[in-house]
Each structure stands twice: as C-alpha cells, then as structure tokens.
Amino acid sequence: MAVVRQDFVQSVVASGHVQTPHRVNIGTQVTGTVKCVPVAEGQSVRAGQVLIELESAEWSAALAQAEAAVSQARARLRQLREVQVPVAAQAVRQAQVSLDNARAQLHRNMDLFRQGFVGQAALDDMRKTVDLVEAQLRASQSQFVSVRTGGSDYAMAETALAQAMAGAAMARARLVYATIAAPVDGALIDRAVEPGDVVQPGKALMVLSPAGKTQLVVQIDEKNLQLLAPGQKALASADAYPELRMAAELVYINPGVDVQRGSVEVKLDVPGPPAYLRQDMTVSVNIQVARRPQAVLVASDALRDAGRSGPWVLKVDGRHARRQPVRLGLRGGGFSEVLEGLQPGDLVLSAKATDVHDGSRLRAVAKSSAEARTPSP
Structure with missing residues (x-):
C-alpha cells in the first residue's frame, strides 16, 4: 500500500x-374533572392555546358569589361616606346647639336663683340637663370620628372590602385554573389525560417539547x-x-x-x-x-x-x-x-x-x- x-x-x-434544551410538564393547580382535551399527542401548539379544560360550573358560581360580596362591601363603604358621615356630622352640630342652649338656660336660672325667683330644685334639674346634653355631644363626636375616613367603622368597612376582593381574586384564579393553556410554542410529545378523568395537582398530564x-x-x-x-x-x-x-x-x-x-x-x-x-x-x-x-x-x-x-x-x-x-x-x-x-x-x-x-x-x-x-x- x-x-x-x-x-x-x-x-x-x-x-x-435528539433533545430540546428542556421539556415542560403540563399539569393542573386544582383538583377537578376534565371536560375536554382539544389537542392530540404529537400536535404542534402555540403559546396560549388551550390544552385541557376542566368542569368549571361550581367555580363560576363561587366567583359570582365572591363578586357579589365585593359589591356589598363597596356599598357599605359608600354608605359610610355618603350617608353616615353627613348624618353623624349633623348630629354633632345639633348636639352642640342643644348644649349651647342648655348652658344659656343654666346661666339664666342661676341669675334667677340669686334673685330668689327659682328654687334649688329647678337649678339642679337644669344642671342635670346640661350634663346630659354634654354626654350626647360627646357620643355624637365619637360616632362622627368612627364613621369618617380613618375611623374604626370606616377601617372595618375597608377591611371587609379588601377581604371580599381577596375572595373574588381567589375564586377568579380557580376559574382561570380550569383552563390549562400552552406556556410556549412547541409540540406535545406525551398525553396522559382524557375527558372525564379526575385530575389533581402534582401529576404531569402532558409533556411539551418547546419549539426553538x-x-x-x-x-x-x-x-x-x-x-x-x-x-x-x-x-x-x-x-x-x-x-x-x-x-x-x-x-x-x-x-x-x-x-x-x-x-x-x-x-x-x-x-x-x-x-x-x-x-x-x-x-x-x-x-x-x-x-x-x-x-x-x-x-x-x-x-x-x-x-x-x-x-x-x-x-x-x-x-x-x-x-x-x-x-x-x-x-x-x-x-x-x-x-x-x-x-x-x-x-x-x-x-x-x-x-x-x-x-x-x-x-x-x-x-x-x-x-x-x-x-x-
């Protein structure tokens, strides 16, 4: 040679x-019953395309109930601002006027008492009236402070609204979880779910091989x-x-x-x-x-x-x-x-x-x- x-x-x-850089396991975040699976194994899918739909009637009703609770909490807060705050402010003004009148009457009775025109009993009754009106004024002021912005009743109404909104967000998220979509473009290389299956979090229902x-x-x-x-x-x-x-x-x-x-x-x-x-x-x-x-x-x-x-x-x-x-x-x-x-x-x-x-x-x-x-x- x-x-x-x-x-x-x-x-x-x-x-x-052959390997793509990574695989995506598709699963559910809630327990539910599969309504339909509109894709087949080996099919190419786009990001956002629906892969699995779960039965969602119960979650839709829960969302409607939670949104109604939000509306109710908002109405309560609106009532405080538009009704109870003006009413409480008016009550404070009325109590202040009543107190001013009672104090003026007490001063007149004291003058008459010194002149001998009224007795001690009438003077004592008038002082009790002034004390009562002062108590009513303090109560009206406390009520006004409670219902206006920053007050305890107002804070409770805001907290109730926040809780209702959180409940609605949770119900909305559960309803969103009823629809499982493709996170990225790719091809389905495995499918282990059929309509009617009861699925739970933690189990891979499909495997997506991302495009790229x-x-x-x-x-x-x-x-x-x-x-x-x-x-x-x-x-x-x-x-x-x-x-x-x-x-x-x-x-x-x-x-x-x-x-x-x-x-x-x-x-x-x-x-x-x-x-x-x-x-x-x-x-x-x-x-x-x-x-x-x-x-x-x-x-x-x-x-x-x-x-x-x-x-x-x-x-x-x-x-x-x-x-x-x-x-x-x-x-x-x-x-x-x-x-x-x-x-x-x-x-x-x-x-x-x-x-x-x-x-x-x-x-x-x-x-x-x-x-x-x-x-x-």
Whole structure:
C-alpha cells in the first residue's frame, strides 16, 4: 500500500439522541374533572392555546358569589361616606346647639336663683340637663370620628372590602385554573389525560417539547476529551434516516466524567433542524476535531506498535522489507498522519503480514488493478 498526500480530517464518532434544551410538564393547580382535551399527542401548539379544560360550573358560581360580596362591601363603604358621615356630622352640630342652649338656660336660672325667683330644685334639674346634653355631644363626636375616613367603622368597612376582593381574586384564579393553556410554542410529545378523568395537582398530564433550539446529546469516550473544543463542526444523521446528513456545532462539554461509562457528555446545536427530526431520536455524530491540508497519510493497518511510544512500519526498499520508525500526528478514518519517516509514494506492508520481517526479500506480483509487493517464498 502506498503513502499518499491529501487533505485529512480527524474525526470523533459517537452516538446520542435528539433533545430540546428542556421539556415542560403540563399539569393542573386544582383538583377537578376534565371536560375536554382539544389537542392530540404529537400536535404542534402555540403559546396560549388551550390544552385541557376542566368542569368549571361550581367555580363560576363561587366567583359570582365572591363578586357579589365585593359589591356589598363597596356599598357599605359608600354608605359610610355618603350617608353616615353627613348624618353623624349633623348630629354633632345639633348636639352642640342643644348644649349651647342648655348652658344659656343654666346661666339664666342661676341669675334667677340669686334673685330668689327659682328654687334649688329647678337649678339642679337644669344642671342635670346640661350634663346630659354634654354626654350626647360627646357620643355624637365619637360616632362622627368612627364613621369618617380613618375611623374604626370606616377601617372595618375597608377591611371587609379588601377581604371580599381577596375572595373574588381567589375564586377568579380557580376559574382561570380550569383552563390549562400552552406556556410556549412547541409540540406535545406525551398525553396522559382524557375527558372525564379526575385530575389533581402534582401529576404531569402532558409533556411539551418547546419549539426553538434543537440539540444533539452525545456520549464521547473520555480518551477523546483532549481533542474536543467548543465551536468544532460536525455532521450527524438520524438512525431512522441514515442517508440524510445535518450540520451541527459543538457548544457544550460537560466538566465531569461519567464514572460508570467512562464517557463525557457533549451537546451540539443543530442550526437548521430538518423536519423529520423528532425528540429522543437516536443519532450518529461525526465531529471534526482537526484538519490538515495536504498531509502525508499512511493506512492505519500498516502501523506496528501504534499504541506505543515507538510506532514503525515495514517499508518496501527495493526488493527488501525495511523497518522504518515513524512519528504520527492525526488519526482517523483508517488513516494516520505521518510527521516523520515516510514520503508520498513510499510503499509499506500491512501489519497483517506477520511472516514478513525486517530484511525479508520481496518479489512483485501482478494484481487486477495495481502492482503490489508480497513476501517472496
């Protein structure tokens, strides 16, 4: 076999599977009965599209009741502002007028008492009247403070309104939860729910594979780790469509090594995924880890002691086989790059020819398409 000069690409070949960056488990946040499921497994969906509808009559009634409670609380607050506050203010004014009149009458009675026109009993009765009217004024003032903004009755009315609004929000949220929609664009890769099912929180009812970036997840033997680098180009093919190729690019190398398998997980982006590509498809990937233009190449099956520090070949030297040490570079695809020891056009013998040794005599024989060297008898 001849040593040749040509462009050479070293590749790392491995298998893996198709994966989107993440999957979305679709479930429910409330317990309920499924009314309908308007989508099918494998269907592409848009963000916001309805996936599952639950029976919601009870929740709709609860929402109506909660909204009625909100209206009632608002009416109570409005009544305080528009009715009770003016009435309480008027009561304070009336009590103040009554107190002023009672105090004036008391002063007149005191003058008459000094002049001897009224008795002590009449004067005492008038003082009691003044005390009573003062008490009524204080009560009216307290009532006015209570019903106006910042007062206790007003605060209780505001609290009741806030509670009613919170109840309405909860009822509204439960009603919203009755409709389960797609959070993102994607394809449904699993469906485990049918109309009539009773569903509960915590169980995945569907699995959504989001649209967008498609990646190939591949396990690479750890001995090839030193050859890998982000940005390297690759060609991949799905096992279901082996004759079709797709371009990919290495974007991630896991910093850890799988101890059980002795491999490293890497991920490759597929910038233009073909339409036939499906989630979890098995793929074969050929990663181009190095390229040499016009490299000197020898067939790898001609190398001897290739895994040791001093590889060598049996080179055809005239009519004899001569041991020739070589220094190797890139390897792959059945060829190895020769950095030193051989030149293009040199002939070497296959390592399978175990009966040929350094110095063995050779003779030429004719073959169907090329001349070859074989051991002489």
